[in-house]
Amino acid sequence: MWEMVNNRRVLFGENRIDEIPGILKWYGLKKVFFASFNSNPAIRQRICEGLEAEGIDYVIYNKIKGEPDLTVINEGRDVFVEEKCDCTLALGGGSIIDAAKTIGMMATNGGLVEQYQMEGRQVTQVPPFFLAVPTTAGTGAEATKVAVVKNNHNGLKKSLYHNTMIADVVILDPTVAVGMPKRLTAATGMDALSHAIESYVSLNATPISEMNGLQGIRLIKESLEVAYNQPEDLKARANMLLASYFGGCAISAGIGIAHIMAQPIGAMYDIPHGDACSIFLPLAMEYNLDHATEKYAKIAEALGVAEHGAPAKENALAAIEEVKRIRKSIEAPDSLKSYIGDKPVDLDFMVETVQKTTGHVACNPRKIDEQTFRNIFNLAL
Numbered sequence: 503m504w505e506m507v508n509n510r511r512v513l514f515g516e517n518r519i520d521e522i523p524g525i526l527k528w529y530g531l532k533k534v535f536f537a538s539f540n541s542n543p544a545i546r547q548r549i550c551e552g553l554e555a556e557g558i559d560y561v562i563y564n565k566i567k568g569e570p571d572l573t574v575i576n577e578g579r580d581v582f583v584e585e586k587c588d589c590t591l592a593l594g595g596g597s598i599i600d601a602a603k604t605i606g607m608m609a610t611n612g613g614l615v616e617q618y619q620m621e622g623r624q625v626t627q628v629p630p631f632f633l634a635v636p637t638t639a640g641t642g643a644e645a646t647k648v649a650v651v652k653n654n655h656n657g658l659k660k661s662l663y664h665n666t667m668i669a670d671v672v673i674l675d676p677t678v679a680v681g682m683p684k685r686l687t688a689a690t691g692m693d694a695l696s697h698a699i700e701s702y703v704s705l706n707a708t709p710i711s712e713m714n715g716l717q718g719i720r721l722i723k724e725s726l727e728v729a730y731n732q733p734e735d736l737k738a739r740a741n742m743l744l745a746s747y748f749g750g751c752a753i754s755a756g757i758g759i760a761h762i763m764a765q766p767i768g769a770m771y772d773i774p775h776g777d778a779c780s781i782f783l784p785l786a787m788e789y790n791l792d793h794a795t796e797k798y799a800k801i802a803e804a805l806g807v808a809e810h811g812a813p814a815k816e817n818a819l820a821a822i823e824e825v826k827r828i829r830k831s832i833e834a835p836d837s838l839k840s841y842i843g844d845k846p847v848d849l850d851f852m853v854e855t856v857q858k859t860t861g862h863v864a865c866n867p868r869k870i871d872e873q874t875f876r877n878i879f880n881l882a883l
């Protein structure tokens with residue numbers, strides 16, 4: 503038994519962002535809450551000029567600099583309400599999209615984000631119209647109903663979600679992603695690859711999530727290294743936006759031990775999410791190897807490294823080696839060492855934090871216990 507939640511409309515292709523004002527106008531929307539950070543000033547300006555030409559008012563909210571926390575979201579909700587906005591537009595990476603997703607939900611539901619995140623407050627009202635334009639290719643946040651929020655009180659990163667929080671319209675326009683810095687391309691690409699692989703081997707995988715995951719893996723193989731080495735390559739950027747989108751569609755089926763470790767440890771040591779995924783993904787595959795052998799062999803096919811007629815385990819191992827090769831080729835991190843530095847490692851606290859924040863233990867193909875966290879953490883050092 504399963505279900506899935508999808509966007510209502512997805513526009514793919516170069517310069518599709520120019521259609522934003524017309525879409526908002528069709529829905530009769532009058533004032534946009536425009537969440538975007540200052541890293542895309544030219545694109546933002548272009549969108550604003552389009553809105554002005556259609557007589558649509560907007561307020562720019564540019565306080566979301568990194569992964570969103572309680573303050574930035576609660577303040578954003580106040581701005582949305584005080585400015586009488588009637589829709590949300592997000593231009594940015596996963597942090598901006600997740601923040602906008604949450605701010606819109608709170609604009610109609612009221613309260614503080616921590617109530618939804620920690621205290622079980624329920625979403626009861628439909629959020630305003632929400633249009634998301636991802637500028638990085640990794641989180642797939644535009645394709646999910648989930649938002650990851652950092653809780654300033656306890657330092658934990660925790661998700662909140664509702665079926666109605668998913669973006670109504672998504673625009674995948676490679677012209678907004680060209681020129682993305684190499685480090686960001688690598689980190690977000692490894693995040694997308696982690697979503698595709700972990701959801702594919704999830705015990706809750708569905709026929710649709712598997713299809714999305716495999717297609718994401720194929721596109722990443724074809725285009726991540728190209729996007730990394732040739733940042734202006736529009737085809738590679740388009741493929742990576744699609745791969746990230748497919749990964750986002752797939753993760754509703756669950757993620758595994760790489761993300762279970764990456765999320766809290768990333769928060770503890772201030773590691774960008776994609777870098778943390780890069781460190782943990784091959785370790786996760788090795789841990790799961792004997793419990794998802796056939797599926798890893800299929801992943802090897804998607805990565806173009808499977809040998810026809812070879813035993814599944816041989817191909818599964820080839821998939822792990824290929825992930826490591828791609829990671830090395832794009833200079834993505836393979837160890838926690840440089841992030842931890844001289845900071846003391848409190849393994850007990852780390853294990854406790856991981857256990858407190860994770861909601862996906864049950865869908866990892868191999869059973870996970872406290873010792874698993876310790877072993878994988880030590881292997882990542």
Ligand SMILES: [Fe+2]
Nearest residue numbers: 641693697775
């Ligand atoms: Fe992720």
